[in-house]
Amino acid sequence: MKRLLVTNFAKIGPFIGLIVIMIILGFLSDNFFTLDNILNLLRQVSVNALIAFGMTFVILTAGIDLSVGSILALGSALTAGMLSSGMDPIFAVFIGLIIGLALGAVNGLIITKGKVAPFIATLATMTVFRGVTLVYTDGKPITGLSDSFAFEMIGRGYVFGIPFPVILMLGVFLILYFVLRKTVFGRQVYAVGGNEEASTLSGIRADRVKIWVYSLTGMLSVLAGIILTSRLNSAQPTAGSMYELDAIAAVVIGGTSLMGGRGRIVGTLVGALIIGVLDNGLNLLNVSSFYQQIVKGGVILLAVLLDRRSK
Amino acid sequence: MxxxxxxxxxxxxxxxxxxxxxxxxxxxxxxxxxxxxxxxxxxxxxxxxxxxxxxxxxxxxxxxxxxxxxxxxxxxxxxxxxxxxxxxxxxxxxxxxxxxxxxxxxxxxxxxxxxxxxxxxxxxxxxxxxxxxxxxxxxxxxxxxxxxxxxxxxxxxxxxxxxxxxxxxxxxxxxxxxxxxxxxxxxxxxxxxxxxxxxxxxxxxxxxxxxxxxxxxxxxxxxxxxxxxxxxxxxxxxxxxxGRELGERFPARTSIIGDVVFEVDNLDRRGVFENISFNVRKGEILGVAGLMGAGRTEIMEAIFGFEKKNNGTVKLDGKALTINHPSDAIKAGIGFITEDRKAKGLVLNASIRENISLTNMKAVSNNGVISASKENKLISDLIKRLQVKTTGIEQEIKHLSGGNQQKVVIAKWLGIKPKLLILDEPTRGVDVGAKKEIYTIMNELTEKGVAIIMISSELPEVLGVSDRIMVIHEGKITRTLDREVADQEKIMRAATGGENHEALISN
Structure with missing residues (x-):
């Protein structure tokens, strides 16, 4: 009985945390529970959540990807470049996503074929990709992108009153949830993270699984970047810096183990919401951004400590 | 006093x-x-x-x-x-x-x-x-x-x-x-x-x-x-x-041994093993004896595609196989039960179901999507067949005893219906009761025509279970003996390179 409670706590703990934080913020601020604010909050969350979904896959294989923010920036800049040169926006976005996939695959190849630890490999590519972005943009934002409806829609549109990025995020979530829970690939992701040698000896091509996982994360990072680009109607060379930290935090708060093999993408969604709600609520309360960092860090720590307890 | x-x-x-x-x-x-x-x-x-x-x-x-x-x-x-x-x-x-x-x-x-x-x-x-x-x-x-x-x-x-x-x-x-x-x-x-x-x-x-x-x-x-x-x-x-009579320690071998199904010719990996040629027949158990570090595991891992090899051909059913990765070996119908089940055989955090499915992804899925009903059926059947003592297929592997963990590892490989099964120290850290069950499973498999290679460092086991015994010393096959003529002394002599090491014969 006690064990049942404990295991269930590990699963719903973050969710309870989210509810508690929301109730507190609701009491402290009249504006928190307004429809506008909630929709605005969800739109803000969608960028981090998309990256964090990919990060969940990476962390499940016992890896880490520090380069997501740089991939976001590079992918956005290249997409913006294509747009400003007059390319069809849908085609440009498509190419942008493929670029993200390819940049992620570079990470995966360095890690598997070069046998470099994920932390080091992506630390290096984080710097390289950021540098390439700065070279490509000459350090200046790319503006005047496109006034096509389709491109504006991605970051600024609404469907039935719901911001399009939120719908995008939920759609991606449902697909990835299915992939992790119901497909052979999802099972392989968990297995490779749980015990790579045993997985290989069971016939799983662990290298391929890892390359795919980093590619997926690269693609989702660029998708998040395109949302930002569309919203601002410009690509910033410094976009996405430090985003890797919020993404990793969302995954960890959601209960996924950094050792790999254990975790759930639902947890990551809740983790991203917790971070988003905190950011939003503390802004509403006019808490200085200095204090905000302290609160956010404290929450991450608390989540991890509670998670430890329940194991 | x-x-x-x-x-x-x-x-x-x-x-x-x-x-x-x-x-x-x-x-x-x-x-x-x-x-x-x-x-x-x-x-x-x-x-x-x-x-x-x-x-x-x-x-x-x-x-x-x-x-x-x-x-x-x-x-x-x-x-x-x-x-x-x-x-x-x-x-x-x-x-x-x-x-x-x-x-x-x-x-x-x-x-x-x-x-x-x-x-x-x-x-x-x-x-x-x-x-x-x-x-x-x-x-x-x-x-x-x-x-x-x-x-x-x-x-x-x-x-x-x-x-x-x-x-x-x-x-x-x-x-x-x-x-x-x-x-x-x-x-x-x-x-x-x-x-x-x-x-x-x-x-x-x-x-x-x-x-x-x-x-x-x-x-x-x-x-x-x-x-x-x-x-x-x-x-x-x-x-x-x-708590009961166990009967004979090693069940009697009952399978009918047929033609050669598996052949290895001139397998070689520089500095580890060389000139490895042997075969296994249908329904036969080939015991592989040798001292620890003689290269037995390395040879099998190379055959299975987990480790490199420099040279050599591997044939199953007369057909030459190209094996560059364990998945190639599995596709051909070769199973490999590793020596160290915790490090190389099992995902300890995962459930019995997830572990057994690892080698059987094709069988439990349709177009890459896992079918819960297919999976549950396959796993339940295997658990029942091997009599794994468990609270259910969702139980985490790490909570099982050594003997039951080993049965789960075996179950993983029975699912692929192997033609050749390689077992590396299959009864290490397993108690007598479970040992006998594992020998019985090996017997049943060979009755169905599966060829088995069993590496073991326990001489009584090698002698009690094998039909033929191949002895490895420093990466070379030094002797192959039929069950009838094999004894501990001959094996130890071959395992130590032919020198007379009476002291090494431990009982």
Missing amino acids: VETPFVEMINIDKSFSGNQVLKGVNFEINSGEIHALMGENGAGKSTLIKVLTGIHARDNGIIKVKGKKVDFSNPKQAEQDGIIVIHQELNIIPHLTVAENMFLGKELTYGKTGILNTKEMKKQTETSLQDLGATNIQPEDTAGDLSVGKQQMIEIARALATNAELIIMDEPTAALTAREIESLFNVVESLRKKGVSIIYISHRMEEIFQICDRITVLRDGQYISTEFIRETSFEAIVKMMV
Whole structure:
């Protein structure tokens, strides 16, 4: 009985945390529970959540990807470049996503074929990709992108009153949830993270699984970047810096183990919401951004400590 | 004259969250006695030891050391009373030197300065190792570079340095070569003469008959009996352990051996093995004997595509195979049960279901999507067929006993319906009852025409189970023997390169 409670706590703990934080913020601020604010909050969350979904896959294989923010920036800049040169926006976005996939695959190849630890490999590519972005943009934002409806829609549109990025995020979530829970690939992701040698000896091509996982994360990072680009109607060379930290935090708060093999993408969604709600609520309360960092860090720590307890 | 036992445990009870794992267990050991503690996996041996050394608090019962009641609340206190455990997983830090390991946590310093007295530590290490006759270990050797046997000597030396009067050895020979076992037994013998007691936990019956004075058997957490080794027999002990007659230790081979199905020709990997050519026939069990480190596992891993090979061809059903990755081997119908099931065979955090599915992804999915009904059916069937003792297919692997874990590993591979199954030390760390079940499964498989290669370091097992025996020495096949003409002596001679090493024949 006690064990049942404990295991269930590990699963719903973050969710309870989210509810508690929301109730507190609701009491402290009249504006928190307004429809506008909630929709605005969800739109803000969608960028981090998309990256964090990919990060969940990476962390499940016992890896880490520090380069997501740089991939976001590079992918956005290249997409913006294509747009400003007059390319069809849908085609440009498509190419942008493929670029993200390819940049992620570079990470995966360095890690598997070069046998470099994920932390080091992506630390290096984080710097390289950021540098390439700065070279490509000459350090200046790319503006005047496109006034096509389709491109504006991605970051600024609404469907039935719901911001399009939120719908995008939920759609991606449902697909990835299915992939992790119901497909052979999802099972392989968990297995490779749980015990790579045993997985290989069971016939799983662990290298391929890892390359795919980093590619997926690269693609989702660029998708998040395109949302930002569309919203601002410009690509910033410094976009996405430090985003890797919020993404990793969302995954960890959601209960996924950094050792790999254990975790759930639902947890990551809740983790991203917790971070988003905190950011939003503390802004509403006019808490200085200095204090905000302290609160956010404290929450991450608390989540991890509670998670430890329940194991 | 009644001697006061060194340790006496009377009527020990212990339960974990309502689950009673020790019920009225008695145990005693005299000074200078070697006492075997036996029982199937899950019988309560480790719990008893943990209660003795204060890792677990007992619910009931009395523990006396030298006639005095004690109440250890941690292993440190037990250590102060001279009781030390040498675990199966050795407590050696690989990057440190032998001397540094010896004095780990109790480093000698110049007064209270915190500056290490390296010279003195080296000197004392040297003396302790000499006392054990382990003169081939130097204090400044890096511990991780030494063989498991030598590392174990460091642990024993460390135990003796703290004036241990009772050393508890948990499966000490599981990873040792025949030569190392022999020198371990010499050390055990000399410890006995010095009055040190040893609790010896092992599944290897031969060893217990060779070195122990008495044996205590546990079954399902209950105390069964304590006997003098010289007054009991193999069959009697097995019966006490499993609670019934087990019959023949090795089931009779009944399969009909057919044509050659699997051929290896001139397999070679520079510096590891060379010129490996052999075949296995349909329904045959080919035993592979050899000393630890002879290259047996490496050969099989190369065949399976897990390790590189420089040369050589592999044929199954007369067709040459290109195997660059285990998935190629599996596709061809080859299964491989690895030696180290925890490191290479299982995902410990995952469930029975997830583990068995790993090798059977095709069978449990449609176009890459897992079918819950197909999966549950396959797993339930396999669990039933192998009689895995479990609370259900969702149970986490790490909560299963060694024997049941091994059955799950076997289940993984039965699902692929292999034509050739390679088993590397299939019964290591598995109790007698489960061992026999594994032999029976092997028999059933061969009856259905599966060819089996079994690597084993236990000679009685190799002789009892195989139809033919191939002996490897330093990466070369030195001899292949038919079951009828094979004996321990011939195998050991071939395994040691043909020299006459009588001492290595361990019983």
